[in-house]
């Protein structure tokens with residue numbers, strides 16, 4: 104039997120100030136190469152959940168395994184297999200220049216200089232930031248900083264990539280680039296990608312499976328189309344269904360079932376086809 108790369112069952116964590124966060128209900132079971140979105144309103148517990156997967160918090164209750172290990176106890180063993188881009192990228196900038204920042208972990212791990220140099224240039228070229236390598240990270244735009252953080256997360260070719268609210272503060276072009284890049288990663292490297300977001304309109308473009316988190320429980324899980332059809336539960340979780348779901352469901356209620364498109368391009372094709380018929 105193929106084991107999930109991340110397995111999580113009814114965890115609870117109490118912050119030092121006494122705030123108790125639970126992630127219960129449906130189990131979270133993530134397979135290799137799967138793209139997951141964890142969706143929930145602010146304060147639903149998404150970041151707390153990611154911190155557990157990263158091994159930065161240990162649950163006071165419940166079970167979690169990452170790559171078959173306890174991520175907190177075996178932190179050193181699994182850390183190199185996980186890349187992460189935190190919500191506030193300023194907090195994870197380490198190197199003064201983009202080059203230093205992307206190369207920090209492999210340099211720190213004692214990898215040969217030539218090899219790190221090759222890896223840095225390779226990832227920078229793929230992400231179209233090779234022109235920024237000599238720049239001071241601190242002075243870059245928000246979108247550029249996010250790309251640098253992503254390049255630094257990917258340089259060691261991790262098995263799992265974790266993205267916490269990756270679209271916050273990005274302009275439309277940077278959002279589109281990031282979505283395209285996430286798609287490429289899946290195709291090229293068969294990477295497991297876990298994204299926490301409240302940006303419901305983008306979820307279908309970045310995830311095969313969505314988990315809805317509400318008041319300490321995973322209340323829904325499944326492919327985006329099926330999950331978003333459950334309007335009552337989505338609204339109970341203090342979220343709004345994606346605008347395309349609302350639109351195409353409204354059309355269906357009028358007797359024209361055209362399905363639910365996952366993005367604007369698909370919606371356009373559906374509408375054009377319907378008009379031609």
Ligand code: ADP
Nearest residue numbers: 118120122124143144145146147148149150151
């Ligand atoms: P989300 O990422 O979905 O916005 P979080 O995991 O950040 O949710 O927060 C879940 C709950 O835990 C919230 O009530 C939040 O206020 C609380 N919380 C998060 N971090 C801390 C902390 N360091 N100390 C105390 N409470 C915290």
